[in-house]
Amino acid sequence: MNNSAVVNPVPSDAVVVDGVSMVFNEGQQNQVEALGSIDLVIRPGDFVSLIGPSGCGKSTLLRLIANLLDPTAGSVLVNGKSASQARVEQDYGMAFQQSGLFEWRNVQKNIELPLELKGWSKARRRERSAEMLELVKLSDFAAHMPWQLSGGMQQRVAIARALAAHPPLLLMDEPFGALDEMTREHMQAELLRICAAAETTVVFVTHSIPEAVYLSNRVVVMSPRPGRITEIIDVDLGDDRDEDSREDDEFYARITDVREALRGADRVAGARGIEDR
Numbered sequence: 001m002n003n004s005a006v007v008n009p010v011p012s013d014a015v016v017v018d019g020v021s022m023v024f025n026e027g028q029q030n031q032v033e034a035l036g037s038i039d040l041v042i043r044p045g046d047f048v049s050l051i052g053p054s055g056c057g058k059s060t061l062l063r064l065i066a067n068l069l070d071p072t073a074g075s076v077l078v079n080g081k082s083a084s085q086a087r088v089e090q091d092y093g094m095a096f097q098q099s100g101l102f103e104w105r106n107v108q109k110n111i112e113l114p115l116e117l118k119g120w121s122k123a124r125r126r127e128r129s130a131e132m133l134e135l136v137k138l139s140d141f142a143a144h145m146p147w148q149l150s151g152g153m154q155q156r157v158a159i160a161r162a163l164a165a166h167p168p169l170l171l172m173d174e175p176f177g178a179l180d181e182m183t184r185e186h187m188q189a190e191l192l193r194i195c196a197a198a199e200t201t202v203v204f205v206t207h208s209i210p211e212a213v214y215l216s217n218r219v220v221v222m223s224p225r226p227g228r229i230t231e232i233i234d235v236d237l238g239d240d241r242d243e244d245s246r247e248d249d250e251f252y253a254r255i256t257d258v259r260e261a262l263r264g265a266d267r268v269a270g271a272r273g274i275e276d277r
Contacts, residue, residue, distance in 0.1 A: 012044065012080070013041050013042065013043060013044070013077070013080070014042045014043060014044045014045075014046065014078070014079060014168065014169055014201040015040070015041070015042040015065055015076070015077070015078055015169070015201075015203065016040075016041050016042075016075075016076070016077040017038050017039060017040040017041075017061070017064070017065070017074070017076050018039060018074055018075050018076075018077075019037055019038070019039060019073060019074035019075070020035060020037070020038040020039075020061075020064060020071045020073065020074035020075070020076060021033070021035055021036050021037055021038070021071060021072050021073040021074055021226075022034040022035040022057065022060055022061075022064065022069065022071055022072050023072045026072060032225070033225065033226040034057045034060045034225060034226060034227060035057040035060055035061060035064075035071075035226055035227045035228075036226035036227065036228050037074075037228065038061060038074070038227070038228065038229060039229070040220065040229060042201060042203060043201075044168070044201055045199065045201055046201055046202070046217060046218060047192075047195065047201075047202045047204065047215055047216045047217050047218075048202070048203050048204065048216060048217075048218050048219075048220060049204045049205070049206055049211075049212035049215060049216040049218075049219050049220065050062065050203065050204070050205045050206075050220050050222060051205075051206055051207070051208075051209065051212045051219060051220070051221055051222065051258065051262070052221060052222030052223065052224070052227060052262065053224050053262070054207070055224070055225050056222045056223060056224055056225055056227040057222065057225060057226070057227030058205045058222060058227070059173050059174075059205055060227070061222075061227070062171050062173055062203060062205050064076055064083070065078065065083060065092075065171060065203060066083070066087065066092060066094060066171050067083035067084045067086065067087040068087075078091055078092065078169060079091050079168060079169070086169075090114065090117075090118065090165055090167065091167055091168060091169060092167045092168075092169035092170065092171055093114075093161070093162030093163055093164075093165070093167040093169070093170050093171070094162055094170075094171045094172070094173075095155070095158045095159055095162045095170070095171075095172045095173070095175045096158075096172075096173045096174070096175065097173060097174045097175060097177045097178055098178070099146070099151075099154040099155050099157065099158040100158060101146040101154055101157060101158060101161075102146070103145065103146055103147060105146075106142065106143050106144060106145055107133070107138065107141050107142050107143070107144050107145075107146070107149070107157050108126075108129050108130075108133070108142040108143065110146065110157055110161055111128075111129040111132050111133065111157065111160050111161045111164050112125040112126070112128075112129045112164070113161060114161060114162075114164055114165045115128060115129075115164055115165060118165055128164055129142070129160075129164065130142070132160040132161075132163065132164050133160065135160065135163075135194055135197060135198070136156040136157070136159060136160045136190070136194060137156070137190075138153060138156055138157065138160070141153065150183075151178060151179055151183065152179055152183040152186065152187055155175055155176065155179070155187060156187070156190065158175070159175070159191065159194060163194070163198050163200060166198075167200070168199075168200065168201060169200065169201045169202075169203070170195065170200045170201070170202045170203075171202075171203050172202060172203070172204045172205065173205045174205055174206055174207065175187075175191075175204075176188065176206075176211070177206075177207070184211070185243075185246075188211060188214055188215055189241070189242065189243075191215065192215065192241055196239070202215075204216070209255050209258045209259055209262075210246075210251075210255060212258060213235055213237075213251060213254045213255050213258060214237070214241065214245065214246060214251065216235050217234065217235055217236075218232055218233065218234055218235065219232070219233045219235060219254070219258050220232050221233065221258060221261040221262055230261060230264065231261040231264070233254060233257050233258055233261060235250070235254045236250060237250055237251060
């Protein structure tokens with residue numbers, strides 16, 4: 001386990017979150033302090049999961065990294081650039097709980113969309129979409145419409161689209177939350193395979209402790225609102241994780257660590273609430 005968040009960040013870091021706070025409706029009666037003084041460094045090749053109770057600011061932090069929100073205080077760097085510059089230059093892909101596929105475009109055309117926006121030629125788009133379909137094992141479904149696919153297949157298309165333009169960073173907000181348990185476990189294994197092949201850094205929001213431990217090399221535990229990082233837990237299940245990894249002693253030990261860290265975060269938040277009264 002490692003409680004330190006920022007240690008000598010350098011330009012090669014994938015993400016650097018420095019002293020970030022987020023307040024919604026600041027100065028108004030309905031003001032909400034979502035995040036308080038977040039420091040986090042994510043290295044290239046990391047798979048980092050953000051976990052914490054509902055409303056702790058996990059998704060808000062992800063959106064700050066994506067520059068879909070601007071922090072009230074602090075700064076965010078992505079690949080050594082400001083988050084806004086990284087967004088403009090499409091340095092990351094995003095996947096959400098719902099696949100967000102366009103129903104009027106077939107699978108191939110959905111994957112090609114970010115490439116169209118980047119001005120890729122038709123031939124180059126077709127070649128890249130074919131590569132991505134092979135990567136997510138959906139080559140036979142290029143001409144299918146989204147509604148003809150299962151939920152798990154739709155999520156694989158969404159991941160392929162997010163990775164189509166070779167982004168070094170993938171941001172994921174509970175992408176498997178709506179799937180049944182067996183499909184979810186299958187998609188977790190597929191995600192690890194896809195991201196390893198694409199050499200992609202991943203920031204992943206989840207409510208599931210086993211999912212966070214199975215996928216990640218680091219699990220970031222957050223407190224109830226205002227969200228703060230209370231602990232960062234290292235996970236060593238090896239690079240080639242499979243179903244046997246879910247029976248490994250390390251897997252169960254880290255699940256226990258994350259669960260205890262979450263309980264500790266609740267206690268800290270409760271004590272903080274009493275002090276604020």
